[in-house]
Amino acid sequence: MSTVWKRWIPAAVAGVVVAGAAVAVPLSAGATAGLPGKSPQEVLALVAGSSVTAFSGTVEQTSDLGLPTLPSGTGSGSGSASHSGGATSGGTSGSEGSAGTAAAASSALDLLTGTHTARVYVDGTTGSGNLRVQVLDQLAERDVIKQGDTLWLYDSGKQTAVHATTSATADAVPTGPEQTATPQQLAAKFLDAASSTTDVSVGGDVTVAGRSAYDLVLTPQSGSTLVGAVSIAVDSATGLPLRVEVTAAGASDPAFSSSFTSLDLSTPPADLFSFTPPAGTTVTEKTVEKPSAPSGDATAPAHSASDAAKPIVTGTGWSSIVELPAGSDSSALTSSPLLAQLTTPVSGGHLLSTTLLNVFVADDGRVFAGSVSAEALEAAAAQ
Amino acid sequence: MSHSDEADSPTASGARVTQPLTRRPTAGWALMGSELAVLFRRRRTWVMLLALALIPVLVAVAVRISSAGSSGRGPAFIDQISQNGLFVALVALTICIPLFLPLTVGVVAGDTIAGEANLGTLRYLLVSPVGRVRLLVVKFVAAMAFCLAATVVVVLAGVLIGAALFQVGPVTLLSGDTIGVGQAGLRALLIAGYVTVSLLGLTAIGLFVSTLTDIPVGAMAATVVISIVSQVLDSLPQLDALHPWLFSHYWLDFADLLRQPIEWSSFGSNALLQLGYVAVFGALAYGRFASKDVLS
Numbered sequence: 242m243s244t245v246w247k248r249w250i251p252a253a254v255a256g257v258v259v260a261g262a263a264v265a266v267p268l269s270a271g272a273t274a275g276l277p278g279k280s281p282q283e284v285l286a287l288v289a290g291s292s293v294t295a296f297s298g299t300v301e302q303t304s305d306l307g308l309p310t311l312p313s314g315t316g317s318g319s320g321s322a323s324h325s326g327g328a329t330s331g332g333t334s335g336s337e338g339s340a341g342t343a344a345a346a347s348s349a350l351d352l353l354t355g356t357h358t359a360r361v362y363v364d365g366t367t368g369s370g371n372l373r374v375q376v377l378d379q380l381a382e383r384d385v386i387k388q389g390d391t392l393w394l395y396d397s398g399k400q401t402a403v404h405a406t407t408s409a410t411a412d413a414v415p416t417g418p419e420q421t422a423t424p425q426q427l428a429a430k431f432l433d434a435a436s437s438t439t440d441v442s443v444g445g446d447v448t449v450a451g452r453s454a455y456d457l458v459l460t461p462q463s464g465s466t467l468v469g470a471v472s473i474a475v476d477s478a479t480g481l482p483l484r485v486e487v488t489a490a491g492a493s494d495p496a497f498s499s500s501f502t503s504l505d506l507s508t509p510p511a512d513l514f515s516f517t518p519p520a521g522t523t524v525t526e527k528t529v530e531k532p533s534a535p536s537g538d539a540t541a542p543a544h545s546a547s548d549a550a551k552p553i554v555t556g557t558g559w560s561s562i563v564e565l566p567a568g569s570d571s572s573a574l575t576s577s578p579l580l581a582q583l584t585t586p587v588s589g590g591h592l593l594s595t596t597l598l599n600v601f602v603a604d605d606g607r608v609f610a611g612s613v614s615a616e617a618l619e620a621a622a623a624q
Numbered sequence: 625m626s627h628s629d630e631a632d633s634p635t636a637s638g639a640r641v642t643q644p645l646t647r648r649p650t651a652g653w654a655l656m657g658s659e660l661a662v663l664f665r666r667r668r669t670w671v672m673l674l675a676l677a678l679i680p681v682l683v684a685v686a687v688r689i690s691s692a693g694s695s696g697r698g699p700a701f702i703d704q705i706s707q708n709g710l711f712v713a714l715v716a717l718t719i720c721i722p723l724f725l726p727l728t729v730g731v732v733a734g735d736t737i738a739g740e741a742n743l744g745t746l747r748y749l750l751v752s753p754v755g756r757v758r759l760l761v762v763k764f765v766a767a768m769a770f771c772l773a774a775t776v777v778v779v780l781a782g783v784l785i786g787a788a789l790f791q792v793g794p795v796t797l798l799s800g801d802t803i804g805v806g807q808a809g810l811r812a813l814l815i816a817g818y819v820t821v822s823l824l825g826l827t828a829i830g831l832f833v834s835t836l837t838d839i840p841v842g843a844m845a846a847t848v849v850i851s852i853v854s855q856v857l858d859s860l861p862q863l864d865a866l867h868p869w870l871f872s873h874y875w876l877d878f879a880d881l882l883r884q885p886i887e888w889s890s891f892g893s894n895a896l897l898q899l900g901y902v903a904v905f906g907a908l909a910y911g912r913f914a915s916k917d918v919l920s
Binding site for chain 2: 244245248249250251252253254255256258259262263299355360375377379380381382384386393395397398400402503513516517518519520521522
């Protein structure tokens with residue numbers, strides 16, 4: 242009888258070993274060597290003094306904003322039939338109509354839901370800097386390649402490419418995967434906001450992408466914001482921000498996280514930054530000036546896109562509210578069936594509610610956004 | 625099918641009975657050789673490989689005779705076929721991975737032990753001094769060989785029919801970079817390797833299920849059902865935490881080999897995951913098979 246039991250020992254051992262490895266490997270990755278203690282100011286100086294100009298790495302971005310998960314393929318263009326209608330009609334004909342904007346909106350929304358992995362290559366040692374971001378979708382890829390003054394956006398699923406010069410990138414390229422921001426860009430943004438409105442402290446040492454890091458924790462003093470805490474992991478050796486996590490007020494797990502999963506500080510090969518659109522790709526050329534919307538655009542007859550609507554900011558610090566006056570962009574957004582699905586109708590408009598950000602679209606076309614409660618937005622709209 | 629089984633089995637078991645006469649170190653290789661011969665001489669194996677080869681042919685012919693552009697609809701890469709025939713292999717793989725490859729692998733892996741038991745040849749195999757461990761290993765390696773053959777057949781048939789019906793030229797990678805035909809062939813081989821490795825976990829599960837029963841059809845069906853259940857679970861966003869543990873999770877990530885530079889991390893995590901499945905279900909199969917009363 243005992244021999245029968247012995248036969249099952251390998252099965253038990255294999256199970257225990259696999260389960261043990263599954264538990265132990267993440268734990269050992271989280272173990273940290275004791276770093277010398279630093280004050281928040283010293284960590285901030287470490288960030289400011291960071292001299293890393295070239296690196297390559299893999300970034301994983303996870304968003305749990307309470308938005309419904311979009312059907313896979315929406316925005317990523319990996320073969321959804323419903324999506325191709327909107328994207329090809331607007332994009333390939335070169336018109337800047339509402340279909341293109343709606344596709345851009347769904348593309349941006351796609352990056353704000355679920356998990357995305359991107360490879361980032363940065364080489365700031367030459368000229369105005371080279372950058373390549375590859376958003377790795379399943380069976381597809383979206384690329385941003387910036388070499389000096391030229392910028393390419395490439396979408397392998399739709400087989401489209403956009404060619405632009407750098408000066409046009411600021412406003413004319415709202416759709417690109419660069420919205421998967423690197424921890425560096427995000428940290429700079431948050432460090433700017435860390436003024437008198439924020440408690441800055443240094444948490445326990447963490448390990449990100451196999452590197453020991455200081456954890457800078459920003460806690461808003463205002464109780465009216467939806468943001469509970471922002472945590473920035475700063476590499477102890479180079480001062481490079483390695484991870485940004487945003488936690489909603491009252492929540493324990495981060496609602497948004499952008500983190501390096503691997504980092505290599507050597508200069509990436511130069512040929513990564515040269516891009517030639519492959520044969521069969523539809524290339525759209527972007528000029529420096531953003532062209533005004535076609536006058537025949539049915540969705541925005543009353544608005545001219547040329548009077549570029551400036552956003553108005555009310556409130557201060559974490560609880561500031563951004564008001565976007567009525568314009569063609571907002572009307573294109575509100576007419577998008579995708580956003581109609583995401584928003585809930587409230588009195589006087591529609592509300593897009595997430596754990597970190599609320600967006601209120603008034604019936605007259607004005608858009609209010611802020612990390613504040615929906616009531617505060619509606620109050621701002623009523624003024 | 626049954627006719628060929630009956631025709632093959634006596635000669636195969638006859639060859640195995642003579643093994644004690646040979647020296648022991650070679651006995652394992654002789655058993656391996658005879659097992660592979662039995663597997664690849666079977667008419668069923670040939671029919672399955674032929675069916676797999678038909679899929680790229682169907683894809684290529686369908687794209688060839690329909691001139692209408694599909695513009696983003698249908699499986700990934702299908703738009704590129706008319707520009708480059710090599711993409712037929714990729715489209716065929718994308719189509720085969722969710723169902724056809726698991727189906728054929730499930731048939732082979734589910735048949736390993738249960739098939740012998742059902743034919744009444746398992747007893748004879750074990751009467752000759754072939755250890756049960758060795759028999760399990762040989763059966764698993766033979767099933768692995770089938771995984772490789774099945775994948776290579778799909779890729780090869782795709783490349784050949786693509787080259788026959790369409791022009792072949794430099795291949796555009798997912799990153800937008802273009803590589804030459806030679807390099808593309810190398811990547812196709814890598815992808816075949818990736819898909820083969822991807823199927824090993826399912827093969828080990830099939831081997832274990834096959835030790836549980838004497839009815840091969842039951843083991844085959846159960847293996848295929850398990851692969852489908854795994855893919856269904858993988859598509860439910862509510863089970864996010866479970867996904868990295870499903871053996872089918874990395875199946876479609878073979879596309880990471882089509883990026884520039886190649887993204888190896890999914891290859892590594894896939895290999896590790898499949899190794900874990902092979903270890904656990906191989907050990908379970910040993911536990912079951914070694915403690916089992918073989919009556920047929």
